Amino acid sequence: MNAHSEHAGRADPECALCRDDGGRVLWTGPRLRVIDAGEPEYPGFTRVIWHAHVAEMTDLSREERDLIMHAVWLVEQAQRDVLRPDKINLATFGNYVPHLHWHVIPRWRDDPQFPDAFWSPRRRPPTADAPQGAARLARLEASMPDYRMALATALDELR
Template sequence: MHSANCPLCQDQDAHNVLWRNDKLRVIDAGEPDFPGFTRVIWNEHAAEMTDLAPQDRSHIMDIVWLVESVMRHEIMPAKVNIAQLGNYVPHVHWHVIPRWPLDSRYPDAIWAAPHERSPEQQLAWDVFREQQWNLQTDYHAALRSALDSLG
């Protein structure tokens, strides 16, 4: 079931879709301060993992683990955060978030308030973030290739 009022139904064919199959899609979340932030989104409405059949739960988690693996290899974050929230949308979806000690919220959750930074710390982050954004084309290509190899 799809809904015109559901933001995750509306963006199923958006430009940020990196890969899709009949069950789910993988998108670039487009978070400016978190280059590489990727979401894995179930296409149909299902609010909880237990709403999915066991084989579908396995399928989505296989994709989440693959995203994490490619992310670690291609952009080498210090840590990867994985979260399943979805309080506002009836779609199971997973956030796969690369983290670095230079990011403004590290080591807290990305949803926490940013930490105060000195001008030098901000400059270091700006340079690092730009370097990470420059890796995104290769990360996306490697991710698509790995996902395509699943068949």
């Protein structure tokens, strides 16, 4: 631990990610977990969440930063291999929940907000309302077991 992470093992009872998993747990290890964000229009939207309550990447030691980023890259690769998105967005905000976590978001050119951020106003109708979008959502939902298996296999190297 570095000087900034002396408190890293403590939980904050006011923090949603300390109290709850933050979604359906797809994989968990000693220092982090990977969850399904549960965004219906974005199947495969995944979060990598550090277990201990810290707000910023610089609260972690170099080894810990390497670990969480390695997990993010493994999630991204599993999305590319199984879901085949047009683009993947990576983000860490923590404005609402100041607990270190990364968003790994598969994106498609026909998703409602593309090319803008997924929280931006819609440029198109909901994905399910468009024939191509509905077919893509059905394909992605059918791919979820393969995605979860690919994630578990890849992430097990972090144990």
